[in-house]
Amino acid sequence: MNSLLFKNGALLDPLQTELLTGYEVLVEGGTIKEVSDRPIKSANARVVDLGGKTIMPGLIDLHVHVVAVQFDLAGQVRLPNVFVTLKAVPIMQGMLRRGFTTVRDAGGAGFALKEAVSNGLAQGPRLFVSGRAISQTGGHGDPRARSDFLDSDAPCACCVRVGALGRVVDGVDALRAAVRQEFQMGADQIKIMASGGVASPTDPIGALGYSEDELRAVVVEARARGTYVMAHAYTAESIQRAVRCGVRTIEHGNLIDDPTAALMAKHGAYVIPTLIAFEALHHEGEKYGLSATSAAKIDTVRSAGLRSLEVYKRAGVKMGFGSDLLGEGHRLQSDEFLVRAQVLTNAEIIASATTIGAEVLGMTGKLGRLEAGAFADILVVDGNPFKDLSCLTEQGKHIRAVIKEGQLEFGDLN
Template sequence: MCVVCSDPQTARAAGIDPCLCGAPQTLAAYARVEADISRRQMIGGMAAVVGMFAGFGLAPTELRAQSAGRPKLLTNLRYFDGVTLSMQEGRNILISGNRIVGLPGLDDIPEDAEVIDCGGKSVIPGLIDAHWHSTLVAVSQLAAMTQDVGFIHLMAGREAGATLQRGFTTVRDVGGPAFGLQMAIDRGVVAGPRIFPSGAMISQTSGHGDFRLRSELPRFPDTPPSNIERQGVALIADGADMVLRATREQLMKGASQIKIMAGGGVSSLYDPLDTTQYTEREMRAAVEAAEDWGTYVCAHVYTPGGIRRAVAAGVKSIEHGQLADEETVQIMAGEGVWWSLQPFLADEDSNPKSDPIQQAKQLEVAEGTVRAFELAKTHDVPLAFGTDILFNPAGTSSQGRQLAKFARFMSPLEALNKATGAAGQLLALSGARAPYDGALGVIAEGALADLLVVDADPSAGLDWLDDPQGRINLIMKDGRIVKDEL
């Protein structure tokens, strides 16, 4: 406060006009000064943040001068639209802003468009991985349970950029604290795919999401959350009321869908693979809470009993399910339940497991994988591609190769559909909770402009997915080019 303001009576007695600190002109001047200071602080802060990420390889980059408001026209191409199981010709692809606004004829070239000659190559929709763990994929299980959370998130940010450069422009995150990473990507601070986050995996005590050691038991009402729970990786909830609360908490955080653990798993040590987890009443509590918010529940489960219980409770997507029998698959088909299936084949791309218990469970799942693909095709169950690369930093580069493995069980374009148009339909189940407004996984008027230009014929095979650096020549996400090697 100025001297005059501090003693206005003395000022008046001395013949001095009272202070004008509160006058509109003065307040406006203060506002201009404060705005300038705030702007400088913001620019400096942003520069520091982006500089930090750039030093770690995370900062987004602009590879082509892209004029705001100027449409882009992709020409000289063949394209797979994500749905029709054939390559199409005789069209260009017109993008305005972040949307595909048309598929004009070859001679219909807008005067103001930036023309991108694709050199006769193939254009496909950006790829979708429907079973991804953004914050858990690039660290070991030991690191995820013991390392500083800042390190884990920085590793996740770096991996997000690598994921995008492999051509995966969207992932459905089915467990882990991905909300901050999603925000950073959507705000342009970090390069990465669109993320449909589930938040913490909801698990019963002793379930697949209970990563506590036996020495940490028993748990009392006043027992603090475990490290995994504090990080937002998983959340232990027993009884319908606690499941209801846990579900609502994830929705409050911004979950686009909910993930529950409905059966035993491979990565955990203390829940046998054959166990059924959560009662139907508990599952239904999660389903009802999700439906009240206009979205759905997906469930980790392998066995027939667990799958049937989940379907009866209203779960819309079965994650894994490699041990399903034919009757169970028929039930899934009859209810229109999605099958998010992974090519677990006990090969070089398997998630590393050193414990004999985990190894045995992993082998059992792998033995059921081929039959699961056969049953899905026989009974026409809606199928979406996912990898579930987990606690496997060295394995992240196999993401595209895992999609190529789908072509062992179906035609190449059918396999590609499971990671484009079909996966986009699965994402659409999030309804109003979907983080992005627009169709994904398709080349169609009105769809979001996520596109790849690939130096290959996708109808002939998908081996090119194993060499994204050399064979994916252009990557466009949200109408912006993030890789250009045409």
């Protein structure tokens, strides 16, 4: 069993607001054996002298699309499956290099990709997958352009390609069957589209996704499997409907208001803002193939992003870390830290990418903190993230080592 004993570092505990000195961390195999403010003795462990660097838990991104290999999602559906799969591999590697040892895929990635990473066939973060996101006809997950008619007897092209992030399903019974199919295929949680969106061609942002009966049916099926539903939603009305129907996490949530945030807090719902996504779409979307229709919708939600953080904070809604980037935009993942820093404290932002992420995933005690019994997901960082979040940016430039389950993935321990 490989053992590592980290000494002479500054421990970042997300439950604190300052680094802790004098702590040592013992790793055995893939888990943390001991964390102590007294010297730890181990006969077999390799001693790693951190030289005063920060040792902290691996980061968690709760909203990624590892198979979103280009901005033009509708065009991506037509790409050969092997192209999309191979292009996803460096995207996952990039996430891990930036220190994200765990990510929740919000539509597209399935069991096979998750297993490929778990078994070492591909390098990347630990994946919690949603399978294909579920959308009503003409909703955010329906990539089809407008046409004279839709042939109801024809197979839906968005259901048979690796590059399709979603599937189109209508009606309570069909939704129940679709959710069961996604679980059978290995989904960890279910993603639905509860409002219109930016990157979809035929739905206004203010459109409501699904009836309340349909929303409840999806939630009931997820709860029957001991898991939950995450919902794409922008407007206050769409968020209210989703939360009342039992949705656990709201994705984006830019157009929130105070009463709706209070409702979320009452129900214990989480929000996963993804502000960097709108910066990327605004500055680079058209350059990399985003449709003119989608580009025109961006500013509606982009301008409300920072204000939404203030509303959620005021109401006490827990905010997880999300990025939701596409294609070339994946490189901007860590810039979400800097965008949020305009409103939130560094400690609040770090918690969003560690302890709150672990809560959402049902992995408290295993992820998000360096504590006995947790997975040995560890970052060694030059700098103090509590003081300056930029040490977590620049593609991992200041992250000297990335360790996932006790294995060194990037950097060195010398």
